[in-house]
Amino acid sequence: DTEVTQTPKHLVMGMTNKKSLKCEQHMGHRAMYWYKQKAKKPPELMFVYSYEKLSINESVPSRFSPECPNSSLLNLHLHALQPEDSALYLCASSQDRTPPCEAFFGQGTRLTVV
């Protein structure tokens, strides 16, 4: 199984809503990532988890709250988002032992904030 599965594929939410994005992998990877990608732009790193601990937060606003319940799951909790937060949210995972340790990306959740 070389897949990173993200749910939902599409999400429309209001600015007062609370929602969560989910990501799952069963490759035994101990590093997991959240990226944000706007149209025609490259992915931008938001968070990195290493061994279920948050290791990097790229100064992301607190309305985005990551959570890593176990080594296979990664969540992104959303609250009080703004329309400019509309984007494709990509989850990725990688092993951390033998280079290249490339990131495997999920198909993403396309988020629209109205």
Added chain:
Amino acid sequence: GQNIDQPTEMTATEGAIVQINCTYQTSGFNGLFWYQQHAGEAPTFLSYNVLDGLEEKGRFSSFLSRSKGYSYLLLKELQMKDSASYLCAVRLHGSGNTGKLIFGQGTTLQVKP
């Protein structure tokens, strides 16, 4: 700051060879990656260079010169399905084998018949 430059767009003919260049100026270096991304899909890993030289993988090759901060991705025997965005990404040093992967803006390649 971190700076990774790639051409925005390129066009090539089916069956031809195309070279996509990437130059980088980053605070540290722990490997350079090339990813392919079709419209509306996830990026997929193509190649990795951490030492100078050429890495070949089927129709795709990638070259790195660390002293020049330069890499290229070479695609041979182009096929229509190679039309996609190609992303150059640098992993920053000090973060082990995981951590910060900084992407360039991507090069949109259009393959014409």
